[in-house]
Amino acid sequence: MADQNNNATGSGNHTVGVALxxxxxxxxxVLRILGEAETDFTARIGGRLEVRGIAVSDLSRPREGVDPALLTDDAMGLATRDDIDLVIEVIGGIDYPRTVVLAALKAGKSVVTANKALVAAHANELQEAADSSGADLFFEAxxxxxxxxxxPLRRSLAGDKVNVVMGIVNGTTNFILDAMDKRGASYDEMLAEATELGYAEADPSADVDGYDAASKAAILANLAFHSPVSFDDVHCEGIRNITADDIAAARSANCTIKxxxxxxxxxxxxxxxxISARVYPALVPRDHPLATVSESFNAIFVIAEHAGRLMFYGNGAGGAPTASAVLGxxxxxxxxxxxxGRAPGMSTYANLPIADFGQVRTRYHVDMTVQDRPGVLAEVASTFSANGVSIKTVxxxxxxxxxxLVVITHHATERDLEETVDALKNLDAVKNVRSVIRMEGN
Structure with missing residues (x-):
């Protein structure tokens, strides 16, 4: 930990050594804001932050305004140095950051990370290391x-019972789906625009296939339900198959797709x-708060037993917004x-099991092409009924x-709905099942 000779507790004379x-x-x-608001940070902390080293992968690359003496390509050596109290990890990836962060925590250094993939994969291992050494582990960003x-999940709602956390946690996909809804454009058109604007990477898989959102879902479930949940526990589907026809069908049902x-x-x-933790595109009623989340914004909706319904909304990506969370x-x-003192850690005392995805219940929007003849609707309705799925509207x-034919169901299990769709595909009356999209928020 920090040199105690530097510590005049609460006097502002204590210097906290930082590794970036x-x-x-x-x-x-992060570095820019730390420099611009140095006086404010000192007042808020009761001591001065001093960046004592910056780990980079390429030392030959020029970095304007950065003291070259601070730069190193040895992240491990920097993170475990005796003069470092606090490590800020914004490298990305999993395996190498895990090794460095674990070493820092075991050495008693507190860690602030923005690395969702790392936290989703190894949250409990990291928290155990922090607990063993008495260090803090923070990951708001x-x-x-x-x-x-x-x-809020770690502190404000610690005295409550959280039942649902549901949200839009990926700005790229929200931008694409929002634009498809507003303009009637295709998925490919809007992915190209998102890439041109810098919302999507050259390889957009992490976003559009739902992996980014699944990492965040694992973290949220872990916190909300005090149980170990990893990325592999999250059912994950992306938005590649969402068409302009799906968007139009959602609009006809007074919904949007998120x-x-x-x-x-x-x-x-x-x-x-x-526990169920899942990521997929779903129809959301237009009067639900999440339906109004536009462009690349994010929003998270929480339902707790005593606090009721809460929603958190704002910028969910970008350098400055992410740096804001890191610096908090x-x-x-x-x-x-x-x-x-220490911050509250991640508690997994409840240790709830992960539910079988087939037992998850929700509503469904089933869009199909059928023969135009008498008796078809009765055959279709009978197929739904035979598999335990109740129809709400047709x-x-x-x-x-x-x-x-567009059928909206009452709540049914994933397994029953899957069996229903398989049966529909074998009906002579059904030419094809165009799409099956879940409905949430109602």
Whole structure:
């Protein structure tokens, strides 16, 4: 920990040695804001922050305004140095950052990370290392950048029982789906525009296939339900197959389509609890708060037993918003270095099991093309009923030699719905099942 000779607790004379690991978009913003607001940070912390080293992958690359003497390509050596109290990790990736962060925590250094993939994969291992050494582990920026949701789940709602955390946690996919809804454009058109604007990477898989959102869902479920949840526990589907026709069908149902991360506490008929963590595109009613989240913004909707319904909204990505969340954690961690004490960690005391995805219940929007003849609707309805799925509404549109049939169900299990769709595909009356999209928020 810090040199105690430097410590005049609460006097502002204590210096907190900081190691910054990574100088990408977020790292540059963190360093810039630390420099511009140095006096404010000192006042908020009760001591001075001093960046004593910056780990980068390429020392030959020029970095304007950065003292070259601070730069090193030895992140491990920097993170475990005796004069370092606090490590800020914004490298990205999993394996190498895990090694460095674990070493820092075991050496008693508090860690602030924005690395969602790392936290989603190894949260409990990292927290155990922090607990063993008495260090802090902060990761507000790992979920939805500047939107404060990790802190409320760890602290503000610690005295409550959270039942649902549901939200839009990926700005790229929200931008694409929002634009498809507003303009009637295709997925490919909007992905190209998102790439041109810098919302999507050259390889957009992490975003559009739902992996980014799944990492965040794992973190949120872990925090909300006090149980170990990793990325591999999250059912994950992306938005590549969403078409302009799907968007139009959603509009006809007075809904919009959003990629949702859903973390839910489930209770079976015997009162036994389990956890569902899932990511997929879903129809959301237009009067639901999440339906109004536009462009690249994020929002997280929480339902707790006593607090009721809460929503957190704001910029979920970008250098400055992410740096804001990182620096909020830096202030909290540095205050603990100066004044003593620790932040609440991740508790997994409940240790609830992960529910089988087939038992998850929701509503469904089933869009199919059928023969245009008498008796078809009865055959389709009978197929739903035979598989235990109740129909709420049916909409039919006539074509030249076929009809489009859109069925919205009551709540049913994933397994029953899957069996229903398989049966529909084997009906002579059904030419094809165009799409099956879940419905949430109602």
């Amino acid at each position: 690991l990574g100088m990408g978009t977020v790292g540059r913003e 790992a979920v939805a950048a500047a939107i404060p949701v990790v802190g 990629l949702l991360a859903i973390c839910e506490r489930l209770v079976d008929d015997n009162g036994a609890e389990s 954690d830096v202030v909290a961690a540095a205050r603990n270095v100066v004044h003593g 909409r039919q549109e006539e074509g030249d030699d076929s009809a489009r």
